[in-house]
Amino acid sequence: MSSRIPFTSARPAGSVQAEIARLAEMRNVHAAFLYLHNQEMEFRRWQREVAEIAAPPFGETARGEWLRQRLNALNLDVTVDELGNVFGVLRQDPGASFIGVSAHLDTVFPHGTRLETSEEGNRLRGPGISDNAAGLVAMVAVASAMQRAQLRPVANVVFIGNVGEEGEGNLRGMRHLFSTPPWKDALSTLLVIDGAGTDTYVTQALGSRRFEITFRSPGGHSWSDFGIPNPIVLLARALARFSEVAVPESPRTTFNIGVIHGGTSVNSIPASATARADLRSASMEELQILEERLRECVNEAWSEVPLAFRAGEAKVRFAIESIGDRPAAELPKNARILQVLCAVDAHLGIRSIARLASTDANVPLSLGKEAITIGAGGDGGGAHTLREWFDCTNRDLGLKRILLTLLALTGIHE
Numbered sequence: 001m002s003s004r005i006p007f008t009s010a011r012p013a014g015s016v017q018a019e020i021a022r023l024a025e026m027r028n029v030h031a032a033f034l035y036l037h038n039q040e041m042e043f044r045r046w047q048r049e050v051a052e053i054a055a056p057p058f059g060e061t062a063r064g065e066w067l068r069q070r071l072n073a074l075n076l077d078v079t080v081d082e083l084g085n086v087f088g089v090l091r092q093d094p095g096a097s098f099i100g101v102s103a104h105l106d107t108v109f110p111h112g113t114r115l116e117t118s119e120e121g122n123r124l125r126g127p128g129i130s131d132n133a134a135g136l137v138a139m140v141a142v143a144s145a146m147q148r149a150q151l152r153p154v155a156n157v158v159f160i161g162n163v164g165e166e167g168e169g170n171l172r173g174m175r176h177l178f179s180t181p182p183w184k185d186a187l188s189t190l191l192v193i194d195g196a197g198t199d200t201y202v203t204q205a206l207g208s209r210r211f212e213i214t215f216r217s218p219g220g221h222s223w224s225d226f227g228i229p230n231p232i233v234l235l236a237r238a239l240a241r242f243s244e245v246a247v248p249e250s251p252r253t254t255f256n257i258g259v260i261h262g263g264t265s266v267n268s269i270p271a272s273a274t275a276r277a278d279l280r281s282a283s284m285e286e287l288q289i290l291e292e293r294l295r296e297c298v299n300e301a302w303s304e305v306p307l308a309f310r311a312g313e314a315k316v317r318f319a320i321e322s323i324g325d326r327p328a329a330e331l332p333k334n335a336r337i338l339q340v341l342c343a344v345d346a347h348l349g350i351r352s353i354a355r356l357a358s359t360d361a362n363v364p365l366s367l368g369k370e371a372i373t374i375g376a377g378g379d380g381g382g383a384h385t386l387r388e389w390f391d392c393t394n395r396d397l398g399l400k401r402i403l404l405t406l407l408a409l410t411g412i413h414e
């Protein structure tokens, strides 16, 4: 999850506010709050344990197994789908709809990354400790609190550890879930827990498109074949052009060239050169315009190649391949989940701000379903680096926030 622009928070309707106050007064909700406060040391153990289980994109199985065992221990009805998404169902009524709580299993760290964690005072350190070990722990903590306090939701609840949120995962876990029975229809609302924090919520899904751009040529010897077009030079020209494209500040639109490679040796004209570009915007329209500019810049660089290398069986070619496509979307201001969250924040004395980000919520939001992404409590930093940290101070405030929001969405039997 990556945060972007803050904008003003919505105001909760009075009746929702009263409902939150009533829920928070209930005896078993109090018991759940107490559990969330008292179990902090256990949550830290879980968090370090799960952060040390590798979960690179397309390699989430072991971490999924950790979650499966945790949810099993809570007597939930646990299943794992063909992609590795883990589901723990708290079913009350076979006919009722489902409210989902999700946390992604995957990290950005490739296989072989040292995943050691450490602890000093309230601060945990280690790759993925916040994004998203904190989210997984928050989800299990809330499920555990509900079971222990015998909270009986009116709607059914499913806790989901999903694969494929980060990078090349391209939201594959969520896409699968929302395109395949039974969850595609059963799940009306999704509360996504991603990373640390208590004071933000994501209602606007940042759209992104990612491309791999490749130039190819016959290549050759640097001396004897001099004159054969050089793919590295062509790629560099295309990227230099693209880097000068003007993007609007509002709706915020950005681009990045994150990876570049090509060539074999200093005295060879390379046969190919490749770069990866990440285009983002809050607006699908701006995203489309930016993609067109990228295609133009690449095409322009190619069209400067001498005709002899382009005509007929073109010896110099380029390809632009899509390697990621995340829809931009926005939660309506009057959405129930937003009303509820704002009322919960008001009740807990949290001053929250809305943010724009690319998260698992992009998928349900783009389908017109209600979804919001919030943090797992505590504080964190250094996401997607080896210096990542999570500060556990007041984590329980974030956990109460998740629990109250969920209970208000499901309703509870008294």
Ligand SMILES: [Zn+2]
Pocket (backbone or CB within 6 Å): 001, 104, 131, 132, 165, 194, 195
């Ligand atoms: Zn994340």
